[in-house]
Amino acid sequence: MTGLNELVRRWEAVAAALERGAEDACSAAVRSWIEEWDRRFWDSDFSGFERIYSADFVGRNRIGLIGPPAVHGPQGFAKLREDMSEAASRFWFDVREVRLGGGEAFAGIGRFKARGRYTGLVLQAPMAVLWRVRDGMLVEATAYLNPRRALRELEAVAAGVTRA
Numbered sequence: 598m599t600g601l602n603e604l605v606r607r608w609e610a611v612a613a614a615l616e617r618g619a620e621d622a623c624s625a626a627v628r629s630w631i632e633e634w635d636r637r638f639w640d641s642d643f644s645g646f647e648r649i650y651s652a653d654f655v656g657r658n659r660i661g662l663i664g665p666p667a668v669h670g671p672q673g674f675a676k677l678r679e680d681m682s683e684a685a686s687r688f689w690f691d692v693r694e695v696r697l698g699g700g701e702a703f704a705g706i707g708r709f710k711a712r713g714r715y716t717g718l719v720l721q722a723p724m725a726v727l728w729r730v731r732d733g734m735l736v737e738a739t740a741y742l743n744p745r746r747a748l749r750e751l752e753a754v755a756a757g758v759t760r761a
Contacts, residue, residue: 604645607633612733615703624695627705635689641678646671650735657739659746660709660724685711690724696748698755701730706744727751 607630614623637643649671656668656677668677681688688711696704709724725747729737741747 602645604630604633604637605648608645608649612730615697615701615730618697618699620695620697623697623703624692627695627703628692631690631692631705638674638678639687641675643671643675643678646674648734650674651731654735655737657737659739659741660722682714684714686714686717687712690726696751698751700755702751702754703728703730704744704747704751706747709740709742727754729754 607626610626611623611630614626637645652670654668654670654673656673658666658668668674688709690705691708691710692705693707694705696706698704704725704727706725707723709720709722711720712718713720722742723744725741725744727737727739727741727747727750728735739747739750741750
């Protein structure tokens with residue numbers, strides 16, 4: 598099954614695993630969801646994003662290598678795709694592990710990979726993304742080059758500590 602329902606179906610598997618607190622199931626579901634997300638992003642197919650990302654979604658880039666510092670709302674991904682095509686022919690997040698933070702936060706840990714648009718060279722770096730969910734939709738995502746920093750933030754979220 599492909600199309601709109603596939604991306605949403607994969608996100609729903611993530612949400613269900615989060616709700617159960619099943620870290621192993623969540624890891625597999627996040628890898629599957631990110632795989633479909635990546636394909637759609639590079640195909641400029643953002644259908645279904647409005648069913649996964651809340652209207653007030655904010656995506657923060659703490660990587661600093663490429664991309665803007667923030668993406669706003671599900672429509673922000675189309676602009677990100679346009680901007681990214683200037684620097685990279687492709688980038689992806691190879692999720693190797695997922696950690697749950699209790700409640701509605703989780704972090705994916707793995708490697709960021711980007712293929713240069715003109716050189717074809719692949720840049721690799723450690724990466725982690727901290728996601729926050731509200732009412733089954735993503736409201737925030739922050740990408741970090743330092744996975745330990747993301748895990749500290751996840752622990753703070755789980756403890757109810759708000760950081761600026």
